[in-house]
Amino acid sequence: MAYDYAIVHLKYTIPLAVLLTGVAYPILNRVHFYQILALIVIAFTATLPWDSHLIKTGVWTYPSEVVIGPKWLGIPYEELFFFIIQTYITSLIYILFNQPLLHAQYLKSQRNAPTWINLTKLGGGLILAGLSALGGYLAFGIAGEFTYLGLILVWACPFALITWILAGKFIISLPWMCTVLPVLLPTTYLWLVDELALGRGTWSIESGTKLGRCLFGVLEIEEATFFLVTNMLIVFGLATFDQYLAVIYSFPHLFPEVPQAPSPLMLLQGRFKGTSSYDMERIRGIKEAVIRLKAKSRSFYFASSVFTGRLRIDLVLLYSFCRMADDLIDDATTHEEMMTWVTKLYRFLDFYYDRDATAGETTRRKKVNQLEVDKFIVTEFPPSAKSALKLLPTDILPGHPLYLLIDGFKMDAQFRTEKNTTDRFPIKEEKDLIQYSLCVAGTIGELCVSLIVYHFGSSCSPVALNAMLDASRQMGIALQYVNIARDIQVDAKIGRVYLPMSWLKEVDLTPEKIIQDPLCPETFMFRERLLDEAFRLWTYARPLMNGLPDGGRGPMVVAVENYMEIGRILRENPRRVRTVGKATVPVSRRAWVTIKALISA
Numbered sequence: 001m002a003y004d005y006a007i008v009h010l011k012y013t014i015p016l017a018v019l020l021t022g023v024a025y026p027i028l029n030r031v032h033f034y035q036i037l038a039l040i041v042i043a044f045t046a047t048l049p050w051d052s053h054l055i056k057t058g059v060w061t062y063p064s065e066v067v068i069g070p071k072w073l074g075i076p077y078e079e080l081f082f083f084i085i086q087t088y089i090t091s092l093i094y095i096l097f098n099q100p101l102l103h104a105q106y107l108k109s110q111r112n113a114p115t116w117i118n119l120t121k122l123g124g125g126l127i128l129a130g131l132s133a134l135g136g137y138l139a140f141g142i143a144g145e146f147t148y149l150g151l152i153l154v155w156a157c158p159f160a161l162i163t164w165i166l167a168g169k170f171i172i173s174l175p176w177m178c179t180v181l182p183v184l185l186p187t188t189y190l191w192l193v194d195e196l197a198l199g200r201g202t203w204s205i206e207s208g209t210k211l212g213r214c215l216f217g218v219l220e221i222e223e224a225t226f227f228l229v230t231n232m233l234i235v236f237g238l239a240t241f242d243q244y245l246a247v248i249y250s251f252p253h254l255f256p257e258v259p260q261a262p263s264p265l266m267l268l269q270g271r272f273k274g275t276s277s278y279d280m281e282r283i284r285g286i287k288e289a290v291i292r293l294k295a296k297s298r299s300f301y302f303a304s305s306v307f308t309g310r311l312r313i314d315l316v317l318l319y320s321f322c323r324m325a326d327d328l329i330d331d332a333t334t335h336e337e338m339m340t341w342v343t344k345l346y347r348f349l350d351f352y353y354d355r356d357a358t359a360g361e362t363t364r365r366k367k368v369n370q371l372e373v374d375k376f377i378v379t380e381f382p383p384s385a386k387s388a389l390k391l392l393p394t395d396i397l398p399g400h401p402l403y404l405l406i407d408g409f410k411m412d413a414q415f416r417t418e419k420n421t422t423d424r425f426p427i428k429e430e431k432d433l434i435q436y437s438l439c440v441a442g443t444i445g446e447l448c449v450s451l452i453v454y455h456f457g458s459s460c461s462p463v464a465l466n467a468m469l470d471a472s473r474q475m476g477i478a479l480q481y482v483n484i485a486r487d488i489q490v491d492a493k494i495g496r497v498y499l500p501m502s503w504l505k506e507v508d509l510t511p512e513k514i515i516q517d518p519l520c521p522e523t524f525m526f527r528e529r530l531l532d533e534a535f536r537l538w539t540y541a542r543p544l545m546n547g548l549p550d551g552g553r554g555p556m557v558v559a560v561e562n563y564m565e566i567g568r569i570l571r572e573n574p575r576r577v578r579t580v581g582k583a584t585v586p587v588s589r590r591a592w593v594t595i596k597a598l599i600s601a
């Protein structure tokens with residue numbers, strides 16, 4: 001009895017697993033847990049008989065002076081533990097690299113896959129089939145020194161082929177960072193560990209069954225191949241899960257209700273939905289929404305990566321709609337053009353909601369003629385707006401905040417009215433600033449909470465919900481104040497002054513003077529004032545976020561905290577002015593804010 005193999009675990013595998021657990025902990029959720037568990041069970045069950053056969057036939061031995069002693073089917077406990085810890089380590093690396101991706105974008109139907117993907121899948125399939133056959137021939141035909149290499153190939157390649165058939169196109173479509181690196185990183189690490197372990201004789205391959213060649217040092221070709229193919233199997237397995245999860249999350253017409261953690265039965269259903277039933281227009285729209293989010297907001301793009309499931313998709317689609325609508329107004333050159341978009345946006349909402357403007361109530365229409373809506377979108381909006389309008393989840397979102405949002409954009413349009421008219425600056429008093437911020441941002445808070453509660457909060461009481469909705473509006477206002485504080489100079493350049501005229505009057509200023517000299521000392525004083533108010537609102541609303549349902553709470557805190565961090569940075573650098581193209585919050589600081597937010601929530 002000895003501890004050499006156990007020491008390999010204590011020195012190399014367990015510390016890495018602990019480190020990765022610490023790093024991944026803030027983003028791990030129930031679905032990840034089931035995914036890893038399922039992979040471990042599959043990997044363990046698949047490796048057990050194979051490894052036992054290797055030991056029984058004398059291909060592989062563990063000198064008794066390096067293991068503690070207890071065995072199962074001839075396999076030392078240390079080796080059994082290795083199956084588990086390798087799967088765990090590689091799974092965590094895969095999850096860390098894949099969390100920033102919205103997998104829905106990479107779904108392919110039989111018809112829409114580009115030729116190169118079809119060809120790569122076919123080529124990969126043929127290679128794996130060929131390697132399986134070659135493995136059989138080497139192990140049982142030629143045998144001798146080819147035995148071990150053959151046994152590795154004939155065992156691993158058929159499993160790899162199955163996952164390739166199931167998810168090959170999806171795997172090929174994913175960025176290489178998310179597939180190749182999670183294979184290569186743990187493989188290289190295990191090669192180095194093996195080099196050290198073999199050098200010390202922890203396990204050995206019998207001389208008559210191996211090629212006797214080393215990749216480097218004393219690392220046998222067979223061992224190197226073993227780690228490479230097993231890590232490939234783990235990554236392919238996880239990607240197959242992710243593909244079916246993406247099907248479940250992406251298509252409400254196939255899966256109207258999705259629990260926080262889809263059951264194995266649902267995953268199977270995801271497998272058996274033919275790709276011809278995929279709504280590829282929706283996938284293209286989701287892709288466009290992600291591109292828009294990535295291009296326009298670093299804070300929300302970063303935050304979106306910690307959301308999961310269908311909530312993540314709905315939030316990205318909501319962002320896309322808001323951004324597209326805001327851009328239509330901002331990019332218009334005249335007041336008339338701005339008002340045309342405002343009117344069209346109201347008309348778009350009227351297809352889905354019935355607004356009683358006098359009573360301030362909005363109800364969802366029972367019947368929507370989707371053909372009519374589609375025709376309206378195509379004829380009245382530019383092609384770039386189409387998917388954002390079509391995919392807005394109006395069946396879940398309340399109508400009132402959406403109309404209020406457009407009311408806010410209407411206030412923005414006022415900045416473009418004729419010069420010298422009294423209406424040109426709509427923010428006259430502080431109450432106008434509050435109303436404007438409520439419209440363009442308080443509404444976003446309300447819409448976000450509505451989505452979270454719809455997806456994860458069936459048990460939320462009406463009283464708790466009302467308190468959260470009120471807090472969400474206040475939090476939205478806080479974020480808008482940070483936005484205005486950051487952009488005083490940028491906004492002035494386009495003729496917009498959101499600082500209340502009553503504030504300006506206190507120091508003998510006018511909006512025109514701010515536009516002429518946006519860097520005057522007073523603007524920095526007003527910035528402080530806006531930020532003080534933003535943090536006062538934040539102090540009230542932030543504790544109420546703790547009442548948000550699991551699954552939505554942590555990620556939403558990340559979104560809010562990442563935005564408020566802009567305010568903290570401005571407070572630390574009172575004279576800092578936004579430079580176009582430069583992030584206000586550095587990536588490392590965002591990462592730290594994210595970790596703190598996830599742990600605190």
Ligand SMILES: CC(C)=CCC/C(C)=C/CC/C(C)=C/CC/C(C)=C/[C@@H]1[C@@H](COP(=O)(O)OP(=O)(O)O)[C@]1(C)CC/C=C(\C)CC/C=C(\C)CCC=C(C)C
Pocket residue numbers: 293296297298299300301303304307315316318319322323326440441442444445446448449468469471472473475476479480483541542544545548556559560
């Ligand atoms: C994670 C994710 C994808 C979230 C999406 C959130 C979302 C739908 C944002 C919409 C943003 C948008 C384009 C709105 C149009 C009006 C506007 C410009 C509002 C300003 C946002 C800043 O956007 P911008 O793209 O300009 O940002 P950059 O600085 O350029 O990066 C606003 C400042 C409003 C943002 C307000 C919110 C996200 C609401 C916050 C409140 C909550 C999340 C609710 C918290 C819950 C409780 C219970 C308190």
